[in-house]
Each structure stands twice: as structure tokens, then as C-alpha cells.
Amino acid sequence: MQEDCGLFGIYGHPKAAELTYLGLYALQHRGQESAGIVSSDGVNAFIHRGMGLVNKVFNEEALHSLVGHLAIGHNRYSTTGTSIIANTQPLLVNFFGEGIAISHNGNLINAAELREKLELGGSIFQTSMDTEVIVHLLTKFTKSLGKRKALLKALKKVKGAYSLLILTNDEIIGARDPHGFRPLVIGKLNKSFIFASETCAFDLIGAKYIREVKPGEMVVINKEGIKSFSLTPSKAITQCIFEHIYFARPDSLVFGESVHRVREKLGRRLSYEHPCKADIVIPVPDSGVSAALGYARKSKIPFAIGLTRNHYIGRTFIQPLQFIRDMEVKIKLNPIKDVLKGKRVVLVDDSIVRGTTSKKIIRLLREGGASEVHFRISSPPIKFPCFFGIDTPVQRELIASSHTVEEIKEELEADSLGYLSLEGLLSCVKNKEKYCTACFNGKYSLKVHPQTKYIFETKKHFREL
Numbered sequence: 001m002q003e004d005c006g007l008f009g010i011y012g013h014p015k016a017a018e019l020t021y022l023g024l025y026a027l028q029h030r031g032q033e034s035a036g037i038v039s040s041d042g043v044n045a046f047i048h049r050g051m052g053l054v055n056k057v058f059n060e061e062a063l064h065s066l067v068g069h070l071a072i073g074h075n076r077y078s079t080t081g082t083s084i085i086a087n088t089q090p091l092l093v094n095f096f097g098e099g100i101a102i103s104h105n106g107n108l109i110n111a112a113e114l115r116e117k118l119e120l121g122g123s124i125f126q127t128s129m130d131t132e133v134i135v136h137l138l139t140k141f142t143k144s145l146g147k148r149k150a151l152l153k154a155l156k157k158v159k160g161a162y163s164l165l166i167l168t169n170d171e172i173i174g175a176r177d178p179h180g181f182r183p184l185v186i187g188k189l190n191k192s193f194i195f196a197s198e199t200c201a202f203d204l205i206g207a208k209y210i211r212e213v214k215p216g217e218m219v220v221i222n223k224e225g226i227k228s229f230s231l232t233p234s235k236a237i238t239q240c241i242f243e244h245i246y247f248a249r250p251d252s253l254v255f256g257e258s259v260h261r262v263r264e265k266l267g268r269r270l271s272y273e274h275p276c277k278a279d280i281v282i283p284v285p286d287s288g289v290s291a292a293l294g295y296a297r298k299s300k301i302p303f304a305i306g307l308t309r310n311h312y313i314g315r316t317f318i319q320p321l322q323f324i325r326d327m328e329v330k331i332k333l334n335p336i337k338d339v340l341k342g343k344r345v346v347l348v349d350d351s352i353v354r355g356t357t358s359k360k361i362i363r364l365l366r367e368g369g370a371s372e373v374h375f376r377i378s379s380p381p382i383k384f385p386c387f388f389g390i391d392t393p394v395q396r397e398l399i400a401s402s403h404t405v406e407e408i409k410e411e412l413e414a415d416s417l418g419y420l421s422l423e424g425l426l427s428c429v430k431n432k433e434k435y436c437t438a439c440f441n442g443k444y445s446l447k448v449h450p451q452t453k454y455i456f457e458t459k460k461h462f463r464e465l
């Protein structure tokens with residue numbers, strides 16, 4: 001199973017691997033489990049991958065080994081159970097003497113089905129990742145069709161969410177599924193073209209944002225320049241609204257809009273829908289900052305920093321000792337007592353998933369001296385799992401799937417609780433009909449295969465079935 005990830009690729013630069021390393025660094029928030037880069041000098045492909053954060057995986061020696069003028073990279077999001085080196089990306093295969101590498105962000109929902117067929121036909125899989133079916137399909141069709149047509153044919157067979165980068169000896173290909181679930185953008189640095197999941201990667205290396213890869217578009221970059229192909233007849237566009245709510249970095253442009261601006265609007269709308277008598281508005285850092293600013297500006301209640309975050313603990317906090325695990329929220333966040341003492345607080349966060357973290361944060365604020373805690377969430381209740389690239393727990397673990405807002409308020413021990421409405425959420429983005437909101441209303445734009453649902457529910461992987 002593949003969750004939301006960070007992609008970066010560059011063609012036509014003598015320092016392709018170094019720039020990819022920097023791009024991955026800017027996209028670290030999209031995946032902390034593993035990182036990897038594949039480069040090519042036009043003849044040979046070179047690979048370096050490892051578990052952990054980008055700066056742990058790569059050192060000078062590793063970067064020097066990645067020679068060539070084209071490279072693609074990948075950051076993998078944390079998951080349960082599959083934290084193994086074999087599942088890191090980019091995937092690199094050798095086919096008729098040519099290295100073909102692939103980086104994938106998203107989830108394929110018919111991978112199990114396709115994999116079974118391919119295995120029956122003699123394919124031998126090296127990983128338990130859904131992405132590998134694309135590689136097998138691609139190589140299967142390449143001999144008769146040539147690389148480009150083979151990829152178009154392979155992508156016609158897969159269903160689900162994919163933003164992809166593919167590297168061959170002499171080109172880089174970027175593709176986005178016809179629904180456009182996950183972002184992918186094109187930039188330019190002098191004469192080199194670049195792909196990235198988010199524009200914050202361009203800012204870091206001084207590249208210029210050009211445009212998005214369109215849903216259902218395949219963009220080929222090689223020495224002749226840039227060419228666009230259409231994957232399939234166009235489908236209803238259902239971009240992931242959660243990229244705006246939580247996943248992307250606030251300084252990025254995603255789906256053509258500033259993430260920070262969207263989040264600020266969410267906060268304003270939240271204040272309109274769920275006003276509150278309070279002394280200060282504080283965010284859960286960092287995910288709630290932009291929305292809390294919007295709430296404070298609209299409500300005219302002063303914005304304050306009431307929690308300090310320890311940045312040296314990542315999104316994946318794995319501790320062998322239970323008593324240290326229990327302290328995770330305390331290790332991550334510390335209340336500023338001087339700010340909170342005797343104050344009625346509006347606490348703003350982007351979402352409630354299981355509710356376990358939020359409950360601990362509310363408790364921390366009370367221990368820190370807050371007299372009241374009014375919890376405001378800049379998205380609607382999450383009731384359904386995501387099959388398209390965001391790592392959500394199984395449905396029964398989503399607190400809003402089985403509790404009313406009032407019951408959640410009681411469970412979290414908040415003085416009041418207000419979620420943004422779905423209508424309110426959609427009023428804050430430009431093309432509201434072009435978003436997937438299935439995690440809130442269960443309306444999936446693609447029928448999910450029962451085997452895929454089973455894999456998600458059991459958190460099992462192909463090999464274990």
C-alpha cells in the first residue's frame with residue numbers, strides 16, 4: 001500500500017541529483033518513512049535509497065554517486081507494517097539493458113487484481129507496493145509498442161490515484177491520473193524542466209513555477225523539450241481537498257491556489273459558522289496556524305501562541321517504551337502558562353481523526369491554566385477512510401464515524417466543539433466541483449474493489465493475503 005508521498009524530478013541539469021535532494025528536503029512533510037533518488041547519465045542509471053529522513057538517507061558520498069543530468073526522487077509517507085527497505089522508492093528495474101525508474105504518489109485501487117493477473121502470467125514481483133504493477137505493465141507492452149505508448153496503455157489499465165514520475169535513459173515523464181487526486185507541478189530552472197509535488201520545492205532551488213500537470217495528462221521531458229499527451233478520455237476531476245486542509249505546505253500552490261490563503265479562509269468561515277466568546281485564539285502548531293489566523297482576524301479575538309512545538313520529533317514518533325509513547329503529545333507540545341492562565345481559549349486545528357491527540361492537547365491547555373477550551377476544526381467530521389493516498393485509519397477508528405459532534409465534545413472534554421460544514425469548506429476553494437470529499441461524505445468517485453477495501457481494513461499487504 002502506498003500513501004501520500006513527495007515527488008521531485010529534473011531533466012537537463014549537471015547537478016540533477018543534488019537539486020533533487022534539495023527538492024526532497026522541501027517536500028519532507030509529505031513523507032518521512034524513506035527517501036530515494038535515481039539518476040541517469042543517459043547510459044546508466046544510479047540509485048540510492050534508505051529508511052528515514054532525507055538528511056539521514058543522503059550524505060556527500062551518496063550524492064556524488066548519483067551522476068547524470070536527469071534524476072527523480074521520492075519521499076515516502078509513514079505507514080504501519082511496511083517500513084522495509086524493499087518498499088522504498090523510486091523503484092528501479094532493468095529492462096533490455098535500460099534502467100527504468102518510477103516514483104508514485106497515490107494509491108491504485110485495482111492493484112491487487114492486476115497483480116494477480118500478472119503473477120499468473122509469470123511476472124515476479126519484488127515488493128508489496130501497488131506501484132510495481134505499473135512497472136510490470138509498462139515492461140510487458142514496451143517491446144511491441146515502444147516506451148511511450150506502452151506507458152499510455154499501462155496507465156489505461158490502472159485505476160485510482162497516481163501522480164507519477166518515470167525516468168528512463170533519456171527522458172523524464174510526469175503523469176497525473178484522470179481524476180487528478182494528487183498534485184504535480186512543472187517548473188523551470190534556467191533551461192532545465194522540473195516536476196514536483198508542490199511548488200515549495202521550486203522556491204528552495206530558485207526555480208520558476210510554470211503550471212500544473214493536468215489531470216489525465218502525461219508530460220514528457222527530453223532533449224527536444226517538453227511534450228504533452230492525453231492519457232484517457234477526460235473524467236470527473238476529484239482533487240483531494242485534504243491537501244489544502246492538512247497535507248500540503250502552507251507556502252505551496254496546490255491545484256492552482258495558495259494553501260495558506262485557503263486555510264486562512266477556512267478559519268474565517270469557521271468563525272462565521274461557529275462564533276465563540278473567548279479571550280484568545282490559539283492554533284495547534286503547525287497544522288492549525290493558518291486557519292487560527294483566519295479565525296482570529298474574522299472574530300477579532302486576539303491571536304496568541306499558547307503551545308510550543310518541539311520540532312525535533314517528526315510525524316512518525318516510534319518509541320519502543322510504552323510509557324514514553326504515552327507522553328508523545330507532551331513531548332511534542334508544551335503549553336505556555338503565562339499566555340493561557342485564566343483565559344477562555346479558542347483552540348483551532350485542521351482535523352480530528354481518532355480524537356486521541358486532540359483530547360490530550362485539550363487536557364494540556366487546562367493544565368496550563370486555560371479556564372475554557374472551545375475547540376474549532378477547519379474541516380468537517382472525517383467519517384470515511386481514504387483509498388486515494390492519505391493514510392487514514394480504518395473506519396471504526398475514525399471517531400466521527402460512530403460519534404455525534406456532541407459525543408465527540410464530551411469525549412474530548414472540550415467546553416464546546418465546532419466543525420466547519422462541507423458547504424463552508426467548499427466555499428473556500430476556487431473550483432468546488434473539482435474536489436474529492438469522500439472522507440467527509442463517503443462519495444467516492446471510483447468504485448473501490450472489495451480486495452482493496454480488505455487490504456485497507458486489515459492493513460495487510462499483497463504478500464500476506
Ligand code: AMP
Pocket residue numbers: 246284287349350351352353354355356357358359390391392
Ligand atoms: P487526533 O486527535 O488523534 O484525531 O489527531 C488529530 C491531528 O492529526 C490533527 O492535528 C491533524 O493535523 C493530524 N492529522 C490529520 N490527518 C492526518 C494524517 N493523515 N496523518 C497524520 N496526521 C494527521
